[in-house]
Amino acid sequence: MSKYSAPAQELLEHIGGKENVATVTHCVTRMRFVLKDPKLANIENIENIDLVKGTFTQAGQFQVIIGNEVSSFYNDFVKIANIETASKDEAKVAAKQNMNWLQRMIAHLADIFTPIIPALVVGGLILGFRNVIGDIKLLEDGTKTIVDVSQFWAGVHAFLWLIGEAVFHFLPVGITWAIARKMGTSEILGIVLGITLVSPQLLNAYGVAGADSIPVWDFGFMQIEMIGYQAQVIPAILAGFLLTYLERKLRDITPNSISMIVVPFFALIPTVLIAHTVLGPIGWSIGSVISDVVYTSLSSAFGWLFAAIFGFAYAPLVITGLHHMTNAIDLQLMSEIGGTNLWPMIALSNIAQGSAVLAMIYINRKNEAEKQVSVPAAISCYLGVTEPAMFGINLKYGFPFLAAMIGSMMAAVISVSSNVMANSIGVGGLPGILSIQPQHMVMFALAMIVAIVVPFMLTIVFAKTNMGKISFKRK
Structure with a gap:
């Protein structure tokens, strides 16, 4: 009998039994349930199970934090429950039954941006490195950059732009591909659509303001401006969803014998036309308004107040899943002003959550069982993955989460007041x-x-007060 059999049996009982489980899967540290009736789950009893580090509900899924043992625990659980395993995609589909319209919209945004985040991270690091060697005058009494005095680094600087340009200027290609992938339509059509938004024959989006004239496609009775949408987010999102909508509708009404010819043709061409005549200009305008509002708010005399609110509230936003909306805003800011003053606050919030866990490691330094959870959680949090720290430690006790929110708020005010980008x-x-x-x-x-x-x-201060004593009564 496995050491996980007893806790797995307990979890099954307190989750509402096999009949209450629509699907179950797991990630790196958590069991992810889609429950037919979430109210049947006895959260207090679940959190009293020895292996369970905490619970929370997000994106329609009831998630139970197990830790690094989750894979083995999951295998025993599905055997005891006699439940078929499900993929993460299947779990997400099933979870939508427990979501309202806002949660579904946030889930859609998350599914669009999550696949392209690795490229964005790499691109950001590359741009930062290029700035260090190409823009900061570090040598010869502060008169020359590394690129100025070294042909090797000048070559590196030029070469790395190949990747940076691919990530950011051609971002619409990644977005339209991600939408096609998410909606289950032809991914290659999504890629082609994205390329039509950033094609070299179009006037680069960054050159529109300074252009003497804008080239056009002349159809005799009408003209369409040949403007590219490099680095633009909202035009790509609108065009991507139109393409998937048309493709899915056409599939439903087109006979299979001619579907391969008719569907791609009548889905792609109208989408490209509408993207360049309607959706592109509208999306650009919406994106400009959003970036202007955010940037103006952060750079105004009351920017410190906006920063304080955002820094304090960002961690709770992660709990709700609303933080996924910031990806689109960050990318829009990057395309409009060449950087983002919103993302630094997000990084600081993550660091603050990790620091609160670090304090809990110190407080519980004699508790070996606690350290098995808190040490990996702190490390992953400092590397940008906050869920184990937030849900496994900080929310479990309460006061570390509040301490992290306050620290995040103070750090955000410093960042915004200093115009950090x-x-x-x-x-x-x-x-x-x-x-x-x-x-x-x-x-x-x-x-x-x-x-x-x-x-x-x-x-540490909170732990020594009544707040800490009350919180420590919890498991």
Whole structure:
């Protein structure tokens, strides 16, 4: 009998039995359930199971934190429950039955941006490195850059732009591909659509403002401006969803014998036409308004207040899943102003959560069982993965989560008040400084120190107060 059999049996009982489980899967640290009736789950009893580190509900899934043992635990659980295993995609589909319209919209955004985040992180690191060697005058008494005095580094600087341009200027290709992938339509058509938005024959989006004239496609009775949408997010999203809508509708009404010819032709051509005449201009305008509002808010006299609110509230947003919306805003800011002053606050919030866990490691330094959970959680949090820290430790006790929110708020105010800008989305923890524009690295480093020290000290203080004593009564 496996050591996981007893806790697996307990979990099955307290989750509402086999009959209450629509699907179950797991990730790196968590069991992810889609329950037919979430109210049947006895959360208090579940959290009292020895192996369980905590629970939470997100994106329509009831998630039980197990830790690094989750894979073995999951295998025993599905055997005891006699439940068929499900893929993560199947679990997401099933989870939508427990979502309202807003949660579904957020889930759609997450599914679009999650596959392209690795490229964005790499691109941000590359831009940061290029700025260090090409823009900062470090040599010869501060008069020359590394690129100025070294042909090798000049070559590296030029070569790396090949990747940076591919990631950011051709971002619409990744977005339209991700939408086609998510909606189960032809991914190659999504790629082709994205290319039509950034084709070299179009006037580059960055050159529109300074262009003497804009080339057009002249159809005699009408003209269409040949404007590209390099780095634009919303035009690509609108075009991508139109393509998938048309393709799916055409599949439903087209005989299989001619589907291969008719569907791609009548889905792609109208979408490209509408993208360049209607959706592109509308999406560009919407994106400009969003970026202007966010940037103006952060750079105004009351920017510190916006930063304080965002820094304090970002971690709770992660719990709800609403934080996925910030990806689109960050990318829009990057295309409009050449960087983002929103993302640095996100990185600081992650660091603050990790620092609160670090304090809990110190507080529970004699508790070996607790350290098995908290040490890996702190490490992953400092590297940008916050869920084990937030749900396994900070929310479990309560006061470390509050301490991290306060530290994040203070660090965010420093970041915004100093006009710190990131090149792009990056690694959302300590390595995040590599994505910060070089001229702002010192101030961001100061904000990082605050995000480390304040949550650590506040967590220890809270632990010695009535707040800590009440929280420690919980498992």
